Each structure stands twice: as C-alpha cells, then as structure tokens.
Amino acid sequence: MPSGQDGPIKGTSKLWVSLSTVKKTLFVFACPCLLAWYFHSLYSNASENALNRSTDNKFRIGESASPARSSASDLCRRSIIQSLGIEAGEFGEKEMESFENVSIALHLNGESKHCGETSLIKLIETLYQAANEMDQCSFIFDKYVVEAVLSRAFQNLVGQTCYSSEKDRTEEDGLYGFCDMGTNKTPILADHDELVSIAYGGVKYLPCHFHTRQGRRIQGVQDLVSGLTDEAPCPDALCLHLYAVQAGRHFVFAPGAVGEIIELPHVMGGNPEQPVYLRTLSLSPRVFDIVNFFRLEESQDLVARVLKEERELWRLKRSTTGPDSSNVNKRRTSESGFDTSSESALKLKMRGFQALGFDDYIETYADGLQMLRYNLTTAYNAHHDFYGDISAVTGHHNFNSAGVGADRFATILLYMTEHGERGGGETVFTEAWPTELAPGKRVELPDAIESLRASGDASMLKTGSWEETLVAKCRSRLAVQPHPGRAVLFYSQLPNGKPDYTSLHGGCPVLAGQKYAANLWVWNSHRHGYSEAPIHP
Ligand SMILES: O=C(O)CCC(=O)C(=O)O
C-alpha cells in the first residue's frame, strides 16, 4: 500500500499555469518575398519520394508519389520553410544544405535505443507532404497540428521499424499503432480535446507528441532546428534524438547507462546561476538525482511552514497509508503533513512538472507537497507509491493506469537533512543494487543482517524487526543518502502506463538525528478526488 493521503484537495477546477514560453509557431505570411520562392523552387522536386500511399493502402518508403503538385502543396512547402525561419533570413541556402547532414533518430518513449533514423532534410520534405495530405497547410502551425503532421511524417519515414510491441499491435500498424494505444489504453489527459487526429485507411489515429532527450516537447516546426543545439556536438553522428510519446502518456527519460547525465537547460533550478541536470542512478527502476533542483532556503521555508501549521488536515502527525488517509500503518512510523498552498511548494511543484517534460503545470495531476518527519528509529518499509487497481476498495476512482485510469506516475523526493554515513534515513530501492558495486561484490540479505548486527549500528532496533531488516537492505541495496537540497526522481510507472514493480522503495530507519524530507507526487492524469478524475465503470 503506498503512502496514503492524496492530500487535501484545494478545489475542483483545473488550474492551468503555463510553464514554458509557449513556442507556438506563428509566422504571418505577410510578404511573399523572393527568398521564399527561391527555396520553393529549390525544394519543389525534393519531396516526391515522401509519404507515398500505394494501392494496398500501406505506406511505402522511397516510391514516387504523384508529381502533380497542387497550390495547397506549395502553400505547405512555403509555410514549413518559413516556420523554420528561413524566410526571415535566419537560414540561408547553406543552412538548408547542411540539414542534409543532420540525422534524426526516433525513439519510442522511454527507449534508449532508437527505432529509426532519417535526415532533417527528409523530415522537412515529408512534413510538408504530410501537412498537405492532412489539409493542414497554414502559416500558423498550432502545436497540436505540428504533432499530428510529425506523427504522419515519421509514420512514413520510419513506421516500418518504429512500432509498438504491445500484444494487440502489429508491425503493420507502424508508428500509428504506437501513438494511438486504443481507447481502452489512452487516458484522457487535460488537453485530449485539442489533439488533431490523423485519418488514414478509414481509421482515425491519435498522434504522438514528440520530446527531445531533455524532455522538451516539440511545439513548433522550428523546435526541430533549435533542438539541435541541445544535442551539440552530435553524439554518434545523430544530431537530434526525438522521443515519440503515445497519446495519453507522458515522456519518460531514457538513459542508456547508469551515470549518464541529462542536462535540463529549460529548468531554472534552486540556484539560477547553476545548471539543472539529471544523473542516472539506476535504469530499472529509473532513478535519477536532479542536481540543483532546489536550494537550502526553499527547504528551510517548507520545514518552518509545516511546523507552524495547526490545521488538522495539514499539520504534521503520524503518517497514514491508503487513498483516503485512513490507515495508520505499523510499517510507516514517520509523521507527515501537507503543504498545498505555500509559494515555495507551488514553485517546486511547477519546477517538478517542468523537469519531467510537461509543458503545462496541471494542479489536478499533483498531490499537495507532502512533508515528512522521521524521529530516531522511525521508518517506512518498502512500498510502491502507486496504489494499483484498488477501485474495489475506493468504490469509484479508476487507478488502472495501464488502462485509462490515473495513479501516481513519478515521485520527486526532496531531502532537507543529513545523517552521516551510518546515521540511516536513506531511501532504499530494494530491487536495485548499488551503482558502484561490481556484481560479484553484491551482499545478500542474510549476510547484510549479520554484518549489521556485528556493527552494533542498529542496536536501538528490535532484533528481527522489520526495521532491522530494512537497515540491512539499506546497506546492501541501492540507497540514496539524504543531504539538504538533494532531490531524487523515480518513476512508478513504465512508459506505457503499467505499474513499475521494480520501483519498490522504503525510507530507512533514522539512526542519528531527525530527518525531514518531502514527497512531490505527479500522477499520470487527474488524481483521486477531483471531479475530472477517471471513474471506474
Ligand atoms: O523517506 C523516504 O526516504 C521515502 C519516503 C517515501 O517513500 C514515501 O513517503 O512514500
């Protein structure tokens, strides 16, 4: 059973706060200048091998499409080129030529290995074909149109190798079968109605959304070019890695190795002068340090505030578990309280969404910041932060995140204190081994218990108690040591929404001092208790 308590619900209306500069591609075609026509003629023949549909209604790559171009296709070509900033003189012929050498790797959400590869120039050519076929030529490219057009272009370019491995999908479905997981597996997110579906072969598919390796959502055609700077210098000759994310799902970071760094230049951290970046601690479960996420004063402010809190629902008191905050759990002996409204809590929640690759902060997807206090010997035994499909218990909320339900998706744990090497208080991931340890050096639990007892470090705990066993795990499994200002991210769900059972973790018994920490929980959709939340049928 996860840490209970969704936290008091502040209100039932959606609060939308735009986090990032909304990069809507808004290029008004006011003056069809010579340059546009130059590029128009330069590229007028270049796209004829793109997005071709054969008579059996399957996409074919590399075959020639009908060369007859309508004026709509001219408009598409001009508008895409203009969206790249070329008409504004930002990019000249040389830049366009250089796009040919820029490779783009497409990954399925959460996959470190790419499933397909193309060049930027091919993608641009295919984009205007796709926009034309979808009747979406315009000098104003809405973000959702861009996503639909990109989905269609990638379906054509790499759809033969980028497809879903889910049981109910085949190679034939290509990328569309991945982007649209079907009505039973597509949670209705806050922006669901804005999605622009793609009609193909008599079927309508929901589009993917596309993110850079750092998690930024592609919002306009020009982001394909500005995204390049995120990757410079081109690693392994692939200059831009894009991640296709299924409709209804969220971007999940996809490192290839422990220790890998992922910079988050779009996130303004605790110290605005210093960069924010992820350091990969584990691949399964996916655990990361978020370096420079928050600063000491923010942490002190949160602690001071919760200590002053007197209202029953929010004040620090013995923690409970379960979605309705009703059960005192013998295996969770900490105290907890909620900060749903302070400026620091709101700022951190917004920063958390931004770090996760959300382009909007959605209040109904977050619990209130949960403040934690652990006195000597108190702890939280290994648990998952997701609830699982417990609709039978709660009666109405649909927690089945693998379907259309909503459950906890990711946790950002904030630490406010430190306890020294042997002072406990770590967060242990009991299914993962310490990063730096060679496989031959791993210590199994019975040996870990024996050496703990020999050390006398846990003498204040009852022999044979779950707390003692937990300390032994904390010393032999992947454990994150608390430090003031340290923040750790881990996912409770897999990229397809299924619960990640390897995310089992616990708060280790505190053996020195008093621990303060906070949970920032992000759900995959509207959380339990809100009127928009998914209801079990
Ligand atoms: O205190 C910790 O280190 C972990 C806390 C935790 O996992 C929780 O409250 O859900």
Ligand SMILES: [Fe+2]
């Ligand atoms: Fe937890």
